[in-house]
Amino acid sequence: MRNTRALAVAGAAVAALGLSAPAAVAWETPSNITALPSVIAPGGQLTITVDGCRGGGTATSNAFSPTRLSPVGGGKGNEGDRGGAGNGTARGTAVINSDARPGPYDITVDCNGRRMTKPQAFTVIGGVRGGIGGSTTTGATPTDVAIGGGLVAAAVVGGGVFWMRRRAERRI
Numbered sequence: 001m002r003n004t005r006a007l008a009v010a011g012a013a014v015a016a017l018g019l020s021a022p023a024a025v026a027w028e029t030p031s032n033i034t035a036l037p038s039v040i041a042p043g044g045q046l047t048i049t050v051d052g053c054r055g056g057g058t059a060t061s062n063a064f065s066p067t068r069l070s071p072v073g074g075g076k077g078n079e080g081d082r083g084g085a086g087n088g089t090a091r092g093t094a095v096i097n098s099d100a101r102p103g104p105y106d107i108t109v110d111c112n113g114r115r116m117t118k119p120q121a122f123t124v125i126g127g128v129r130g131g132i133g134g135s136t137t138t139g140a141t142p143t144d145v146a147i148g149g150g151l152v153a154a155a156v157v158g159g160g161v162f163w164m165r166r167r168a169e170r171r172i
Helices: 002-027 140-170
Strands: 031-036 045-051 057-061 066-071 089-095 104-109 114-124
Touching: 002 114, 031 104, 031 114, 045 057, 045 104, 057 089
Parallel strands: none
Antiparallel strands: 031 045, 045 089, 057 066, 057 104, 066 089, 104 114
């Protein structure tokens, strides 16, 4: 009877230790690479967050230069009792190259001596020349000036005719 209880307690202890060990090992490997925003234009800033990258690391992609990932400090936060410096998350900001072609891009992260790639982590969209309406010329062309001048002249003549008719109606 005593042997059965001792065997049950030993089995429970081994099971508890066995179930907790894989979680500790998994926490040391980089996981869950997040890129925000997921759709970005060339020249934009992309925030990269990696869980399980306690000591920081490097993120690379064809769309931006290698970017340093720094550990997110400030205690344990919402991560519970996982210990270590910070909460095991690293973050960095990458600037998308101005000549990046539109399409999906992968991110490869090196941290804790391990390498992980997230395929199609973000998408670069084609940029627009905002503020000038997509125009490739600078300033108004002579045709634009002629059209604008004609419209202003027509408005002045039309306003004058309207004003003269109203004035004539008051005399009657």
